[in-house]
Amino acid sequence: MMRALVPWDGLAPAGIRADVYDDAADVSDVDCFVLPYPQATALPLIARMPRLRYLQTLYAGYDDLLPLLPAGATLCNGRGLHDASTAEHALGLILAAQRYLPTWVRNQDRHEWRQQYTASLADSTVVIVGYGSIGQALGRRLVACEATVVPVASRPREGVHGVAELPALLPTADIVVLVLPLTSATDRLFGADFLALLRDGALVINVGRGRVLDTEALLAAGGRIRAALDVTDPEPLPADHPLWNLPGVIITPHVAGGSATFYPRARRFVAEQLRRIVAGEPLHNVVLGPSIVSF
Amino acid sequence: MMRALVPWDGLAPAGIRADVYDDAADVSDVDCFVLPYPQATALPLIARMPRLRYLQTLYAGYDDLLPLLPAGATLCNGRGLHDASTAEHALGLILAAQRYLPTWVRNQDRHEWRQQYTASLADSTVVIVGYGSIGQALGRRLVACEATVVPVASRPREGVHGVAELPALLPTADIVVLVLPLTSATDRLFGADFLALLRDGALVINVGRGRVLDTEALLAAGGRIRAALDVTDPEPLPADHPLWNLPGVIITPHVAGGSATFYPRARRFVAEQLRRIVAGEPLHNVVLGPSIVSF
Numbered sequence: 001m002m003r004a005l006v007p008w009d010g011l012a013p014a015g016i017r018a019d020v021y022d023d024a025a026d027v028s029d030v031d032c033f034v035l036p037y038p039q040a041t042a043l044p045l046i047a048r049m050p051r052l053r054y055l056q057t058l059y060a061g062y063d064d065l066l067p068l069l070p071a072g073a074t075l076c077n078g079r080g081l082h083d084a085s086t087a088e089h090a091l092g093l094i095l096a097a098q099r100y101l102p103t104w105v106r107n108q109d110r111h112e113w114r115q116q117y118t119a120s121l122a123d124s125t126v127v128i129v130g131y132g133s134i135g136q137a138l139g140r141r142l143v144a145c146e147a148t149v150v151p152v153a154s155r156p157r158e159g160v161h162g163v164a165e166l167p168a169l170l171p172t173a174d175i176v177v178l179v180l181p182l183t184s185a186t187d188r189l190f191g192a193d194f195l196a197l198l199r200d201g202a203l204v205i206n207v208g209r210g211r212v213l214d215t216e217a218l219l220a221a222g223g224r225i226r227a228a229l230d231v232t233d234p235e236p237l238p239a240d241h242p243l244w245n246l247p248g249v250i251i252t253p254h255v256a257g258g259s260a261t262f263y264p265r266a267r268r269f270v271a272e273q274l275r276r277i278v279a280g281e282p283l284h285n286v287v288l289g290p291s292i293v294s295f
Numbered sequence: 296m297m298r299a300l301v302p303w304d305g306l307a308p309a310g311i312r313a314d315v316y317d318d319a320a321d322v323s324d325v326d327c328f329v330l331p332y333p334q335a336t337a338l339p340l341i342a343r344m345p346r347l348r349y350l351q352t353l354y355a356g357y358d359d360l361l362p363l364l365p366a367g368a369t370l371c372n373g374r375g376l377h378d379a380s381t382a383e384h385a386l387g388l389i390l391a392a393q394r395y396l397p398t399w400v401r402n403q404d405r406h407e408w409r410q411q412y413t414a415s416l417a418d419s420t421v422v423i424v425g426y427g428s429i430g431q432a433l434g435r436r437l438v439a440c441e442a443t444v445v446p447v448a449s450r451p452r453e454g455v456h457g458v459a460e461l462p463a464l465l466p467t468a469d470i471v472v473l474v475l476p477l478t479s480a481t482d483r484l485f486g487a488d489f490l491a492l493l494r495d496g497a498l499v500i501n502v503g504r505g506r507v508l509d510t511e512a513l514l515a516a517g518g519r520i521r522a523a524l525d526v527t528d529p530e531p532l533p534a535d536h537p538l539w540n541l542p543g544v545i546i547t548p549h550v551a552g553g554s555a556t557f558y559p560r561a562r563r564f565v566a567e568q569l570r571r572i573v574a575g576e577p578l579h580n581v582v583l584g585p586s587i588v589s590f
Contacts, residue, residue: 038410084417084441091440092390099387099554104547105400111539113531113548115333120554122379144439145386146379146556236408244406252399253408259394261415261441 002295004032004274005045007058011271015278031295032056032277034270037258043068054283054293056273058266059257060134061209062287063182074289076273080133081266082257087137089256090177090207091145093228094121096250097203098175119201122146127169129190130179130208131160138177147175154185163189170197175205182209192217200224207256210235215243222246230256297590299327299569300340302353306566310573326590327351327572329565332373332553338363349578349588351568353561354552355429356504357582358477369584371568375428376561377552382432384551385472385502386440388523389416391545392498393470414496417441422464424485425474425503426455433472442470449480458484465492470500477504487512495519502551505530510538517541525551 004018005027011034012018019025021036030049034056036042046052046068057065058078069075096102098119107114124147128135131151139149150169156162161169170176176198180186190204191214198204203226206213210233218227219242226248235254237243244251269284276283282291299313300322306329307313314320316331325344329351331337341347341363352360353373364370391397393414402409419442423430426446434444445464451457456464465471471493475481485499486509493499498521501508505528513522514537521543530549532538539546564579571578577586 085415088390088416088440089394092387092394092396095383095387095390096396099384099550101387101391101396101547102400104550105397105545106404107548108397108539108546109401111532111534111536113534113546115548115550115553118550118554120380120556121383122554122556123559141436141439144436145383237406239406239408241406244403250400251403251408252396253402253410255394255399255410255413258410259413259415259417261417264418 002031002277003029004034005030006032006034006270006274007036008267008270011267011274013271013275013278016274018274032274032293034058034273037262037266046070053295054277056270058270061181063209066288069288072289074283074291074293075287076283076285077287078266078269079285081262081269083133083137084265085259085262086134086179086207086256087141088259088261089230089252090134090138090179090205091141093205093207093230093250093252094126094142094175094177094203097205097226097228097248098124102250121175124148124174125150125172126175126177127152127166127173128177128179129163129166130177130181132179134207135177135179138179166194167197170194171199173198173202175203177205178208178212180208180212182211186212188212188214190214190217192220195221195225198225201226203228205229206231218249219243219246223248228252230254297326297572298324299329300325301327301329301565301569302331303562303565306562306569308566308570308573311569313569327569327588329353329568332557332561341365348590349572351565353565356476358504361583364583367584369578369586369588370582371578371580372582373561373564374580376557376564378428378432379560380554380557381429381474381502381551382436383554383556384525384547385429385433385474385500386436388500388502388525388545388547389421389437389470389472389498392500392521392523392543393419397545416470419443419469420445420467421470421472422447422461422468423472423474424458424461425472425476427474429502430472430474433474461489462492465489466494468493468497470498472500473503473507475503475507477506481507483507483509485509485512487515490516490520493520496521498523500524501526513544514538514541518543523547525549 032054037058100118127150129152131153151160153160207230210231228250230252327349332353357372395413422445424447426448446455502525505526523545525547
């Protein structure tokens with residue numbers, strides 16, 4: 001019988017023996033591995049799974065898994081599971097920055113009632129760089145907030161600009177949101193050149209991968225450009241890193257995808273993937289390897 | 296010629312002599328007074344305007360102005376000018392509470408990268424108490440955020456519950472938003488009885504008037520119920536008030552209505568009101584007195 005290692009109990013259909021992930025488990029006979037979320041501490045186990053045929057990450061990004069995958073195995077990602085959670089966090093970061101939430105929190109800690117006019121999201125122009133399912137989920141929220149959304153994807157399509165148009169679009173932006181996977185094309189895509197095209201006080205949000213934004217360039221632009229970052233480079237950010245103190249920067253520790261709304265969706269998704277494996281049906285979200293996993 | 300005292304330059308049409316508000320001005324011949332925003336420091340001037348025929352506040356609420364208004368004068372409020380700004384701030388408070396923004400701000404100040412799962416707005420049920428133009432603007436934003444919106448107004452109407460149904464609705468709520476004016480019917484409307492009907496960990500938002508929520512009852516429910524308040528009772532909140540430190544409470548100093556998106560709308564509105572006065576046309580947003588002001 002196939003053996004699976006999974007993050008949660010009660011997911012597997014008949015035909016799979018599923019154990020809940022545990023650092024100390026004997027994993028030599030694992031065929032199917034659904035990584036826990038977060039997954040960093042579980043990655044070393046993959047090298048001890050010679051029979052592995054199906055690796056499932058619950059993240060959308062999978063660049064870090066490619067070197068670990070055994071030949072011929074199928075890798076599936078968690079595309080779609082984080083759309084609502086990540087879009088919502090990006091919106092929360094935008095509103096926190098525009099409506100000065102950190103100032104109010106710090107004033108509350110000092111018991112200070114001190115009014116101040118703030119920026120706003122309504123009537124702002126927001127360039128969303130990366131217009132997949134998360135970017136679109138964010139776009140719908142921003143339109144409801146009376147912002148003007150300018151969608152940008154790697155290739156232009158109907159109603160969506162291409163990355164090549166960014167130099168013309170960035171000077172019009174009040175806010176730029178980066179929702180990009182890390183690839184050779186996006187690695188430090190957003191550097192000194194792009195930052196220089198932004199207005200004074202423009203806000204850069206990053207909820208994709210930390211290395212899409214050049215940290216040194218942001219530090220150099222510090223004070224002129226504001227930022228709210230759920231992902232950083234390096235990550236985790238060391239305690240002595242200058243980014244913590246950069247004026248106008250908000251940092252959250254890569255938590256955009258992992259809110260309460262993610263779990264029920266992730267559970268349903270994993271249960272359906274395991275059902276498909278047993279039934280010999282094509283898997284969802286295959287990013288490498290055969291879409292039907294045979295044992 | 297009519298004399299007006301206004302908050303900003305360049306608003307008045309021919310036929311009105313408009314001066315920009317100044318504490319020290321001689322105001323004895325003022326016919327039209329457009330209050331500055333915020334307005335608290337300008338209120339004592341009203342008693343020194345024996346000719347006043349038109350008083351314009353840029354707030355939606357006007358309970359505090361009624362005792363100051365000379366007999367026969369027209370009072371207009373700022374209904375509509377704050378819809379986007381206030382709804383956006385309410386959404387920011389909801390996201391700050393659900394996605395633990397204060398925790399991240401405090402951790403950032405300590406240079407701590409510490410992950411934690413958060414609640415979410417998506418899939419939540421939000422009861423909006425007060426479904427005028429601000430409540431509806433918030434409702435549109437929440438629907439885009441994949442929340443379920445339950446609208447409640449003083450009287451039931453098509454698709455909107457009445458206040459009398461609150462006891463049945465509150466136990467279903469993850470989040471309750473209060474967007475009510477202060478009247479004898481809403482004064483401390485939300486007290487111990489209503490708070491007791493809420494689930495553990497439910498979130499109460501107040502962006503209307505502080506006295507709609509009973510502060511003592513909230514303090515007594517402290518820890519069990521979370522809150523994010525842009526208005527408080529008393530207001531401003533004194534430095535030694537226990538609400539500052541109540542666990543799970545976020546406080547902003549009555550700034551929901553006054554963001555960047557408010558000013559252009561307010562300028563256009565005031566210019567149009569002054570034009571109507573000179574033309575003898577009916578004013579917008581009349582809450583007391585004749586809608587055509589004659590001199």
